[in-house]
Amino acid sequence: MIASGVPYEVTDVEGHTPASLDEFTGQVTMHAHGPTGDHEVAGSGQDEHDGTVRVHEKDHHGTGKDVRVWTVSPAADGEGFDAES
DSSP states (O other), rough: OOOOOOEEEEEEEEOOOOSSGGGGGGEEEEEEEEEEEEEEEEEEEEEESSSSSSEEEEEEEESSSEEEEEEEETTTSSEEEEEEE
């Protein structure tokens, strides 16, 4: 279960600590940690040109039907990135 409207800390993208929003575009797998635990998110990310990337999470390891949309942005404290559904 995912808590909507709550930021989840992105712990990695493609197996490493992300350094820029560009790393969330295209086909991606990221891990996020929040109030409902750790979650793997696989899907397709698109730069929204407003300082965020929208990741369309899909089932079947990122290739199936849409599950939810995450908005990835720099964390409020300036350290790393948060994802919110």
